[in-house]
Amino acid sequence: MDTLIDNSDVFIAGFRTTIYLFLISAVGALVLGVVIGAMRVAPVKAANVFGTVYVNTVRNTPLTLLMFFFAFGYDKLGLIDLSYFTLAAVALSMYTASYVAETIRSGINTVPVGQAEAARAIGLPFTQTLGLIVLPQAFRAVVPPMVSVFVALLKNTTIAAGFSVAEAGAIRATLSERGEPQLVVLLWVAAIFVALVMILSLVQNRLEKKWAVSR
Template sequence: MDTLTENLELFTTGFKNTGILFIVSAFFALILGTVVAAMRVSPVPAMRGAGTLYVNTVRNMPLTVILAFFALGYPKLGLVPVNFITAAIIGLSLYTATYVAEAIRSGINTVPVGQAEAARAIGLPFMQSLTLVILPQAFRSVIPPLFNVFIALLKNTTVAAGFSVLEAGAIRANLSERGFPALTGLLWVALIFVILVIGVLSPLQRYFENKWRVAR
């Protein structure tokens, strides 16, 4: 307990930044992933090609490489400067959006074809058919895989520790500098992550599953 109580401000700051990275990245990844999923099922070949290229390129790159680009390579381009937390959010959002897009696309494929045909029959164009008819049904069927993606995102935030972001992944190194046992610190970090997943994300997943199952 001494490792935790005597370094409470370090754990608080680390997991506060982890929460910021997770919430903001999840928000942008969900928006971008939905757009990319729509592009991948678009009747326009150019949009389908762009969506496929983005997913296949970014998803097959290591997250460390993406974060390294935004932390080390981006500043050399002479564009608008960003701090390390913003760079980490951009990298995590772009990376996670590819998995969100594939999860949503799989949900779109579960919607009966007759739904889209009925939407077209009443004169709805593609975008209205997608947003008003198909996506609402698709989201209801992909809650479990979407939350699996967000759980992976929560754990992926620790990669940002390698790029000067003081979050949960950086707690061990800071404890070592203070003379505290690193293994004990890692065990506390692991326990808190387990609590966040089991105590926060899993109940949230069950809530949305139960809510939308009734609505359906």
């Protein structure tokens, strides 16, 4: 306990950055993932091909390699100068979006085809059918796997520590310089991550109960 209390400033700063990185990446991954997932089921061939290529390419690319590109290769493109934190958020968002897209697609496949056909019969275009009829039901069906995707995202934020982002993954290295026992530090980091995962599980349970009643 002394290790945690005496170094509370490092733990607070590290996990604050981790939570910020997680929240920004989660929003980015959700928005991009929904778009890619919609493209995967779109009747437009070009959109369908793009969604398929994106998912298969990004999902099969190691996250560390993606981080390497944004940390060391992005500057070579001569684009807008971005901080390592922003680049890490972009890499995490792009990587996680491929899993969100597949989760959304599986949820869309659970919605009876007749509902989409009825929407088209009354004149709704594909975008309105998807947004008003299909996606709301798809989200209800994929709460557990979607939370699992975000749990993986939370743990993946530690990779950013290797690319000059001072988040929870960097706590061990920082406290090593202070002479703190490494095993104790790692156990505390793991315990706090477990607590954060439990919070996500509580959110999942609340959403499942709320949407179960609304059905």
